[in-house]
Amino acid sequence: MTPRRVVIVGGVAGGMSTATRLRRIDEAATITVIERSGHVSYANCGLPYFVGGVIEDEDDLLLQTPEHLFDRFRLDVRVDTEVVDIDADGHEVTTRSTVDGRTQSIGYDKLVLSPGAVPVRPPIPGFDRVRVLRTVEDAERLAVDVAGQPETAVVIGAGFVGLETAENLVRQSIAVTIVEAVDQVLAPLDPELAIMVAAELASHGVVVETGVAVSEVTATGITLADGRAIPGELVVGSIGVRPDVRLAEMAGLALSSQGGIAVDETNRTSDKDIYAVGDAVEKPDWVGGGNSLIALANVANRQGRRVADHICGLPTRSSASLGTAIVKVFDLTAATTGWNEKRLRAAGRNYRAIHSHPMNHASYYPGAQPMSLKLLFDPGDGTILGAQAVGGDGVDKRIDIIATAMTGGITADELADLELAYAPPFSSAKDPVNMLGYMAENVRSGACDVVEYDELGALVAAGWTLIDVRTKEEHGRGAIPGSVNLPLDRLREELDGATGPFVVYCEVGQRGHTATSLLHELGIEARNLDGGYRTWMAADAARQQQPLRLIRVASGENP
Numbered sequence: 321m322t323p324r325r326v327v328i329v330g331g332v333a334g335g336m337s338t339a340t341r342l343r344r345i346d347e348a349a350t351i352t353v354i355e356r357s358g359h360v361s362y363a364n365c366g367l368p369y370f371v372g373g374v375i376e377d378e379d380d381l382l383l384q385t386p387e388h389l390f391d392r393f394r395l396d397v398r399v400d401t402e403v404v405d406i407d408a409d410g411h412e413v414t415t416r417s418t419v420d421g422r423t424q425s426i427g428y429d430k431l432v433l434s435p436g437a438v439p440v441r442p443p444i445p446g447f448d449r450v451r452v453l454r455t456v457e458d459a460e461r462l463a464v465d466v467a468g469q470p471e472t473a474v475v476i477g478a479g480f481v482g483l484e485t486a487e488n489l490v491r492q493s494i495a496v497t498i499v500e501a502v503d504q505v506l507a508p509l510d511p512e513l514a515i516m517v518a519a520e521l522a523s524h525g526v527v528v529e530t531g532v533a534v535s536e537v538t539a540t541g542i543t544l545a546d547g548r549a550i551p552g553e554l555v556v557g558s559i560g561v562r563p564d565v566r567l568a569e570m571a572g573l574a575l576s577s578q579g580g581i582a583v584d585e586t587n588r589t590s591d592k593d594i595y596a597v598g599d600a601v602e603k604p605d606w607v608g609g610g611n612s613l614i615a616l617a618n619v620a621n622r623q624g625r626r627v628a629d630h631i632c633g634l635p636t637r638s639s640a641s642l643g644t645a646i647v648k649v650f651d652l653t654a655a656t657t658g659w660n661e662k663r664l665r666a667a668g669r670n671y672r673a674i675h676s677h678p679m680n681h682a683s684y685y686p687g688a689q690p691m692s693l694k695l696l697f698d699p700g701d702g703t704i705l706g707a708q709a710v711g712g713d714g715v716d717k718r719i720d721i722i723a724t725a726m727t728g729g730i731t732a733d734e735l736a737d738l739e740l741a742y743a744p745p746f747s748s749a750k751d752p753v754n755m756l757g758y759m760a761e762n763v764r765s766g767a768c769d770v771v772e773y774d775e776l777g778a779l780v781a782a783g784w785t786l787i788d789v790r791t792k793e794e795h796g797r798g799a800i801p802g803s804v805n806l807p808l809d810r811l812r813e814e815l816d817g818a819t820g821p822f823v824v825y826c827e828v829g830q831r832g833h834t835a836t837s838l839l840h841e842l843g844i845e846a847r848n849l850d851g852g853y854r855t856w857m858a859a860d861a862a863r864q865q866q867p868l869r870l871i872r873v874a875s876g877e878n879p
């Protein structure tokens with residue numbers, strides 16, 4: 321049998337996963353990888369850390385070389401080479417050297433496109449002087465700029481890469497301003513969690529300008545739409561990416577509604593001999609059921625492996641994407657999976673939200689750090705729709721557990737049943753994820769009637785009394801305006817014949833739940849404020865676009 325000829329366009333996450341998996345299951349195949357940049361298999365996720373000097377040696381970003389890939393996998397890897405044309409009928413691609421311009425034709429039986437995404441470059445005057453961060457070469461250029469010791473920089477866009485870039489520029493002693501057109505940082509988070517990330521940035525000296533667009537990039541910085549000038553010897557654009565579909569269009573392949581390459585559950589395009597993976601394609605969305613543009617390394621790698629299997633006739637599983645993502649922002653970690661509340665609301669989905677603010681491990685064991693968790697679920701069948709977490713150590717673990725639960729079809733209530741590893745330095749006997757399960761169970765069963773921060777005003781206006789069941793000391797340090805302090809331990813005595821109805825709150829929602837249960841037992845109508853004072857404070861700061869005071873201490877709740 322003639323060995324199959326596979327040509328792969330793009331030699332990084334998706335492309336290289338396809339190539340190496342293919343070789344492991346087909347020793348005879350002729351595998352050619354074409355890569356436009358000077359490097360293959362480079363760690364683009366590490367690029368911001370190279371700029372910041374965390375990764376000191378550029379070679380550490382280069383996970384493989386063409387020579388090593390030939391030695392180990394007999395891959396024909398051609399760097400500095402671009403695919404400039406695809407003849408789908410003739411099963412042939414045309415390549416051009418980016419060094420000397422020489423062109424060549426390569427025939428294929430199967431073609432795999434993994435060209436990634438291209439940074440968005442908006443039509444703003446002066447934007448051509450803006451640096452982007454996508455390839456090793458981009459990072460090298462930025463590192464040269466940084467070596468020139470600029471004093472100021474502007475990062476346009478407060479997404480994952482923008483925040484990583486900002487942190488790493490601060491590491492290089494540069495005064496950084498982040499400008500973000502929408503009214504919060506990190507759009508995948510809801511505002512009451514994003515405000516915590518903004519506070520972390522501010523506490524490290526980063527100026528964050530949200531809700532205002534850049535109107536011009538000047539020689540000395542940028543001008544905002546409101547006329548203010550922000551100094552920036554260095555300007556980095558991190559506005560997002562869009563699928564690179566140039567080759568797909570050239571080959572006449574179908575595109576999906578959101579502009580990515582359309583693929584089936586095996587990642588085959590509208591041409592049965594052309595596959596596409598990674599940032600360039602639209603993925604089935606786990607929550608919504610339609611398609612989403614999700615640009616993440618894990619997804620690209622998974623798809624690459626699946627394509628190799630399918631080409632070789634192995635059985636493949638289709639898997640939808642949750643969009644699970646994480647970012648380090650100075651001493652804080654922010655992570656998310658599934659949809660956020662903004663998106664669920666916009667889509668008209670039926671959902672409930674719960675917030676908690678647990679410690680990452682037993683609070684009596686030294687070094688415990690608080691985190692804020694938000695779980696979104698369908699109140700009907702308990703399907704988990706999304707989760708977000710912001711905090712210190714252990715945020716990654718909790719979001720990964722929830723992402724795993726979602727993939728496995730575990731409901732919000734069933735999070736309570738997960739048997740998770742526990743010892744005081746790692747967790748609590750009731751892990752924060754178990755606690756979310758208990759809370760979801762209480763909400764779904766009606767055992768706890770909760771109210772969200774944005775429903776509070778309407779209830780108070782309708783005559784509900786807001787009671788703070790924290791201690792007098794806690795109340796004195798800050799409370800929701802108009803609330804009456806009736807500490808939980810004296811609630812029975814201090815009710816003094818009052819009949820409610822009450823909205824109850826405490827610091828994070830736990831004592832509020834106990835108080836609400838007690839009031840119900842006494843025949844008094846009461847609802848607990850979800851996430852307590854901490855969630856209200858964060859939501860209020862986000863609503864008023866005011867700085868949030870960071871809380872890095874235990875909540876005072878009992879385990």
Ligand SMILES: Cc1cc2nc3c(=O)[nH]c(=O)nc-3n(C[C@H](O)[C@H](O)[C@H](O)COP(=O)(O)OP(=O)(O)OC[C@H]3O[C@@H](n4cnc5c(N)ncnc54)[C@H](O)[C@@H]3O)c2cc1C
Binds near residue numbers: 355403435598
């Ligand atoms: C700075 C940065 C940080 C990131 N951090 C994270 C992170 O922490 N976590 C995470 O999950 N994801 C992260 N990502 C996203 C992640 O890197 C991508 O989702 C992933 O690399 C996509 O894989 P891909 O194969 O689709 O595209 P890429 O890995 O981008 O590879 C595409 C390659 O194709 C080449 N190419 C394009 N067109 C042609 C052509 N015509 N001919 C030849 N070659 C071509 C390009 O040069 C490029 O090297 C980050 C991305 C960047 C840029």
